[in-house]
Amino acid sequence: MPSTPRTSVPAALASSGAADGRVPAPPILEVVDVHLSYGTVAALDGTTLSVREGEWVGVSGPSGSGKSTLLGLLAALEHPDRGEVRFRGADLARKRRLDRYRRLDVGLVFQLHNLIPHLDARANVEIAMLGTHLSRTARHRRAGELLDAVDLASLAGRRPAEMSGGERQRVAIARALANRPAVLLADEPTGSLDPASAANVVDVFTRLHRSEGTTIVMVTHDAAVATAADRVVVLEAGRIHPAPPPPAATAPASAADAAPAPAERRTG
Amino acid sequence: MTFAGLILRNLGTRRLRTALTAVAVAISVMAVVTLDVVTHSLQASAANVLLMGKADFIVAQKSVADVLTSVVTEDQVARVERTPGVRSAVGVLVGAINLNATNPFFLEIGVAPTDLRTFGVTIVAGHAYGAHAAHEIMLGWQAAQSLHLRVGDTMHEHTLEGFKVVGIYSLNQVFGNAAAMLPLTTLQARTRKPGTVTLTAVRVDPRANVDRVMARIEHDNASLAAVRLASQFGRVDRNLAFLSAAETGAQIIALVIGVIIVMNTMLLSFVERIREFGVLRAIGWSRRRLVSLVMGETLCLSVAGAAVGVAFSYALTGALEHLTTLRGILSAQYDVGTVGLGLYTAVGIALLAALYPCIRAASLRPGAALRRE
Structure with a gap:
C-alpha cells in the first residue's frame, strides 16, 4: 500500500474521539486478538489494541510483558501465530510487500538506536531512502532537513561513536522519519539514556506530534515519558490490562473510546 | 550517498578483511590464469614443432x-x-x-x-x-x-x-x-x-x-x-592432451579453493552483520536490495582480486620463463583474453561464493535478526 500523507488531526481530538461528540478519527493500526509464542513462552496472549490516526499511544508494562513483541508486530518484523494486525483496515498478513510497508508506512526507532556504525549521521538517515524514487540530491537534502529538525545539523558528518546517546537516538528518529511514515513506532527510545538526553528525545517526539500530528506508538516503562502520550495502555503477561490510576486528580476518560482495548489510561 | 557508495564504504570499513578476501580471489585468479597461459604457451611450443615448414x-x-x-x-x-x-x-x-x-x-x-x-x-x-x-x-x-x-x-x-x-x-x-x-x-x-x-x-x-x-x-x-589444427595436435602428441586435462583439473581445484575461501569470508561477514542486515530490513530494505548489497560487495572484491591476480600471474610467468628447464619453451602471452579470463574467473568465484550468503540474507527475518546479541 502506498504511503499516504500524514493527517493533521490534532492529538487531543484524535484521542478524545466520541467523548466530546465529534466523529473519532479512524483507526490506523489495529491489533485484534493476537497470540504469539516463542517456543513454549507466550509473548502475546490475546492482545487487542487500536490506535487512531494522529494519536500518541504509550505502551507500558514490566520487562518481558510483550511490549517489544507488540511493537515488532506493528512494524511487521514479527508475524502473529493467531489474530490480525491491521494497517488502515488491511491485514498485514495479506500484504505482499511488507518491506514497502516498513519503508513507507511506518518508521521505527529502536531502544539502542541501531545506527550503522561506519556511516555518518547523514548517511544513516539517507540509507533509509535508498531504493525510493528520490534522487541522490533529494535524499541528501532531506537528510539535512531531518537532522536540522532534530537539532543535529551541525553533527551531520559525525559517526555514531562520535555522538552522545541522545544524539544517536535523535539521528535514529530522523532516519525513522525519512520516508514520511504515517506512524512512528518507538521501542523504549529513552531506555538507555540519561534523564537530560531522554528529555531531549521526548521533546522531539512531542514537537513532531503537536506540530505535524504524527501518529506515535511508543513502548516505555518510564512513567515520566509516558505522560507525554495521549494515552497509555499497560501490557502484562501478553495481555492489555487496566492501567493504574493516574497520579493527577482528573477522572479517567478511557471508557468512552477504548472499545478495542480492554483498559487504558488517558494522559495529557 | 549512493548504493554503490554504500558498498564501497562497507568494504572500506573492514579493510583487512577486504584485502585478505581480495588476495584469496587474486590467488585463485593467478592460479587459473597462470595455468592457462603456461599450458597454452607449452602447447603452442609443441605445436610449433609440428608447424615448421610449408605444409597444408x-x-x-x-x-x-x-x-x-x-x-x-x-x-x-x-x-x-x-x-x-x-x-x-x-x-x-x-x-x-x-x-x-x-x-x-x-x-x-x-x-x-x-x-x-x-x-x-x-x-x-x-x-x-x-x-x-x-x-x-x-x-x-x-x-x-x-x-x-x-x-x-x-x-x-x-x-x-x-x-x-x-x-x-x-x-x-x-x-x-x-x-x-x-x-x-x-x-x-x-x-x-x-x-x-x-x-x-x-x-x-x-x-x-x-x-x-x-x-x-x-x-x-x-x-x-x-x-592441421592446434586442437588436433593431441592426436599425435598425447602430452598435449594430458597437459590440457591437467590444466582443466588444476583450474577446477583452484576455483573450488577460491570459492570456499571467499564463501567462508562472506559467511563470516554475514554472521557478524546479521543485526545490521536486520536493521536494514526493519527500515524497509527489500530482500532484493539486501542481496544486491551482499552481491555488490562480493563483486567489487572479485574485480579487485582479478586485477591483482592477473598482475601476480604476469610476474609469476615472467619468473618461470627464466627457469633453465623452460627457457625457449615457455613464452607467456598476455592479452585482452587473458585479462578477460581473470575477470570471468573472479566473477565466477564471486557469484558462487556469494550464493549461500545471499540466500541467508534473503531469508533473514528482521525480528529474529534484531533479537541477536
Missing part, C-alpha cells in the same frame, strides 16, 4: 607421448606422397638437444637438401648442405644471431662440435628460425634412426579437398594421424 597438414605417428618420439618410416612417407591429391610429402626428422645454458631446448631438423625448397626454407646466406655431408649444418637466422655464428664458422658446442656452418636460412616461424638444419641422413645417423622421420609435411593439389586427403591417408596408414 602434417602426418605423424598416432598417439605417441611426445611428437618428437613419433616414428614414420620412409616407406610410409613414400606411400603418403602417392596418395591421390597429394602434391608433395617431405619427410622431416626432428630432434632436441641441450646445446648450452641459453639454448636448453635446441632443435635439430633433418631435411634432405632436395626438399628444402618444398619445405619452405629460404637460404639467406651461404648455400645448402650436401645430401650426405657429415659435418655441414645450416643455422636459422635467429640461432645464428644467438650463437654469434656466421657462414664459414665452425661450431664448438659439444654435441655439434666440428660442424661447419654452410648456410643461414629463414623459415616461416620462430621455432624453425631458432633451430639448425642438417642433411636428413646425417641426423638419422646421429640419432640412430635410419630410414625414419618424425613427421611428414604434406602439401596438396590446389583442387584437392584437404580433409578428404587427410582422411584417405589415415585410412591407408592405420598407425598415422594427419593433423
